[in-house]
Amino acid sequence: QSALTQPASVSGSPGQSITISCTGTSSDVGSYNLVSWYQQHPVKAPKLMIYEVTKRPSGVSNRFSGSKSGNTASLTISGLQAEDEANYFCCSYAGSSTFVVFGGGTKLTVL
């Protein structure tokens, strides 16, 4: 059981938008604007997609956006493309001792 809760799967058709939620607690997501999101294709290294809740690294499409409300962070992917089909997981800072906690991952299927 992961510290952060994500839906196991989401799906959408090409061109649509989807949102993946990541629910934590007041000790992690709710206390710090240090939520990041990663994309992982099978047998590939995870790729940073969003950091500090809303920021996109250079080279990441602006179709990817992040937000946070209370103890829940969200990743939205607009204009879904076939290449977006992957596993997505969230991560939050949780204090100097625990350091970070992760979500269990969400499998995105592009129909």
Added chain:
Amino acid sequence: QVQLQESGPGLVNPSETLSLTCTVSSGSVNSGSFYWSWIRQPPGKGLEWIGYISYSGSTNYNPSLKSRVSISVDTSKNQFSLMLSSVTAADTAVYYCARHYDSGTVFFDYWGQGTLVTVSS
């Protein structure tokens, strides 16, 4: 582009010590700007942070694993390593190495592909 590559045995006997190395290329573990982490993912489960080390050797470990974990760095080889002692089947996982900044923010900007370690006799 920074690349990280995990290496080590894919099979470890119960009660023995798991040992993995992460080799960094197109970047330096000697950079004062970054920390170097180990993260694992048991089959069918979520990710778990194991610990990190700086270029100077300062470490921070997951409290749940602290008694069994040691992370070291070899700047001459541009590598950092993980040792996990007294392993059990529960330590079977894909082990990743990753890099993160050391100041004011926390996110992992580069990861290795991961290596599966199975604990079994």
